[in-house]
Amino acid sequence: MLLDLLFESRSLENPNTELTGQNLNEYLFGEGGGHHVTPDSGWGLVAVYSCIYVLASSLAQLPAAVLRKVDGKITTGSDHPAHYLLHDAPNDWQTSYKWRETCMGHILGWGNGYSRLVRSRRGELLSIERHLPSETLLTKIGGRWVYSTRDDDGHPMAVSPEDMLHIRALGKDGRLGVSPIMQHADAIGLGLSAQRYGKQFFDAGGRPTGILTTKSDISDNAWDRLKSFWSKAAVQLKNSENKTLLIPADLEFKALTIEPEAAQFIETRKLSRSEVAAIFNMPAHMINDLDRATFSNISEQAIQFVRHTVMPWVQNWEQELNRRIFTRAERAAGYYVKLNLGGLLRGTPKERAEFYHYAITDGWMSRNEVRLFEDLNPVDGLDEMLISVNAKSMIELKQEPHLLQ
Structure with a gap:
């Protein structure tokens, strides 16, 4: 797979951009300041996971139904095959909730969510099968755009755009969305680095690393004995509940690492949460960042979350579902998909x-x-x-x- 990507004559995201070693490295690892940032590793940052979970679960819990508007009257379109698939179970493996939650996670993590529409020979919709964004590629063959992907058994297959639900994050070329994680790899990489530093710091007993020096000259044999003593003491310290280390009087310990307080470790973690919330347009209190939260107007805050964060995604989903699931004749007959926001606005x-x-x-x-x-x-x-x-x-x-x- 990697060799195929390396020898492609176009960019992984934009066919008009020449593939170079630099942009390939950015695509694979991001620009996370030394920390390899990918959509998978980005999920490891608590703030990123919280934003994705809140958005994905909020959209997935909305009641989805097929409706029909005829002569100004709205009725349930339960006679259409899509109603059961969208309201109950789109395929044999997922409920409607889990399908939309998974697809929304793909969109927020990788920038694109793909689901194939499986139809009978008569054109009747049978199921909606999700596809991994890492295994799906929009490509042009013989002057026609197709989606190159894999089936459940791992075999390659081509899907026409008419049979692929493709819901995108904000993109650049109109055909593909860009991963929010990769787009902001520096900010997320900083958060991952701070998170990793905190783990390493507390794994080491909450003390900075440093250097041991002797107060006077010692012989080679004495130096070897000191090194052996220090190695054994370090192992015992790591496995012991008592984190106090006693060293001989002729040794002196000098810290080399900056203390977390001096490096503003806590402030860096808070700033990272705030920046990640801004990337996903998420109110800080929705991911348990309550430093500046007030609950005197919690109902109004919930309405603002629905209006400015969830509503754009609902429009994105509804328009893609309506244009792909229904034929022109069915749309003319008044069929449409509705995601009911009433539950979130309750x-x-x-x-x-x-x-x-x-x-x-x-x-x-x-x-x-x-x-x-x-x-x-x-x-x-x-x-x-x-x-x-x-x-x-x-x-x-x-x-x-x-x-x-």
Whole structure:
């Protein structure tokens, strides 16, 4: 696989960019300041994993359904094969939740999420099979774009664009998304380096490394005995709960490594979390960064998260699903996919009660419709639309303005 990539005549991301040793190294390892940053290694940074998990799980939990709009009325499109696949199980291995969660993780980690639409000879949709972004490549053969990928048995296969759901992160050429992790390899590499430094520091007992010196000249035999003593003491120190090391009086220890406080280790970790949250457009409190968080307006913060972070991804998914799953005739017949954001926008019991109160008394929701929103069974006699006395009086005055005189 690597040899094939090395001898390709084009870039791994942009066919118009010449492949060089430098950009190949950047593609494989990123620019993470000495730490090899890849989409896989980027997941190892706590802040990156938290952002990907929150976004992927938020999108995956949205109810997905096929709807149909005919003559201004919206009904459930359960007669379409895509309804079961999107709402329940797209394939034999995944539920709708796990498929969307996995695909969203691919998009946020690798920049592209691929799912193949399997159809019968009559064109009926049978299943939606996900494909790994590391094994899928958009290429041009004979003047036509195709997706080169592998099936479940590892055999190569070509998929036409009409049969491939391709959901992209922000990209440069309009055909491929760019991995947020690779795009910001320096910032993520800094976080990984700080995380690795912290592990090494505490693995060493929470003490900086240094150099041993003698206070006076010693013979070769004495020096060998000191080295042997130090090696045994270091092993005992590592395996012991007591982290105090006693050394002979004629030895002196001088620290070489900068103390974490001097290197602002804690501040670096906090800055890394803040930068990673900015990369994924994630509110800091959503990944448990609560240094500046206040909970006086938690409902408003949740709405802002849905509006500015989740909503763009919902639009991205819906538009790709609608243009690939349905034929032109089916779209003309009113079929479309809807990811319901109502669950994420659900307010507190007090806020919902106030909302329903105004909806019922203003006459644009019935009490049974409210019960449906709250997952309650309808009750006879509650389908009648109500209207408050004040609202009714205002309507009558508008209809008979002479009463105002």
